[in-house]
Amino acid sequence: MSTLSEHLIEEIRELPAKYPQPRSAVMPALDLAQEEVGYLTAEAMSEVAAALKLDPGYVEGVATFYTLFHLQPIGKHRFYVCTNLSCTLRGANEIVAHVKGAVGVHEAGELSKDGLFSYEEVECLGACEYAPVMRLDHRYERDLTPSKIDALIAERRSLATPSAVEPPHPALRADLPAKRGGKKRTTKGG
Numbered sequence: 001m002s003t004l005s006e007h008l009i010e011e012i013r014e015l016p017a018k019y020p021q022p023r024s025a026v027m028p029a030l031d032l033a034q035e036e037v038g039y040l041t042a043e044a045m046s047e048v049a050a051a052l053k054l055d056p057g058y059v060e061g062v063a064t065f066y067t068l069f070h071l072q073p074i075g076k077h078r079f080y081v082c083t084n085l086s087c088t089l090r091g092a093n094e095i096v097a098h099v100k101g102a103v104g105v106h107e108a109g110e111l112s113k114d115g116l117f118s119y120e121e122v123e124c125l126g127a128c129e130y131a132p133v134m135r136l137d138h139r140y141e142r143d144l145t146p147s148k149i150d151a152l153i154a155e156r157r158s159l160a161t162p163s164a165v166e167p168p169h170p171a172l173r174a175d176l177p178a179k180r181g182g183k184k185r186t187t188k189g190g
């Protein structure tokens with residue numbers, strides 16, 4: 001049985017036609033797979049490779065290079081906090097400490113008990129003039145303060161009513177290791 005839904009595999013097969021270089025479809029394809037499964041399992045990556053008719057090693061190489069792809073369970077909402085120089089000078093370490101305390105995790109990549117949150121420290125996000133900065137889900141949050149963080153977390157928790165939240169993916173278990181490494185390299189905006 002496939003990890004990815006038939007519908008998604010079909011969608012991935014159609015992606016190469018949208019790009020001048022068919023290989024360019026690998027990033028959006030991995031993004032779709034991650035969105036559906038929660039993170040990129042070995043099976044999901046190999047199904048992406050098969051759907052795109054690409055070498056599985058190439059697909060895995062892309063998935064492991066970019067920080068926006070995750071090979072282990074992560075939170076539904078991810079904080080990518082910049083801890084490069086400008087942000088650190090303007091309080092990024094305090095922001096990281098506040099995020100950790102507010103969602104109840106101790107280290108980067110750890111999943112909060114409710115499966116909603118995880119955080120990572122990343123290199124410059126290219127928005128130094130708004131330091132401290134982070135990306136939360138697909139949006140940049142700028143000029144961060146502890147109260148802004150609290151509001152962002154409260155907003156997401158309020159959406160996560162029991163009827164609105166799907167049960168966590170079976171693999172989203174807090175006792176699984178969730179960290180690939182230390183501070184991540186990231187591409188600008190990603």
Ligand code: FES
Binds near residue numbers: 125129
């Ligand atoms: S140092 Fe944080 S965005 Fe550049």
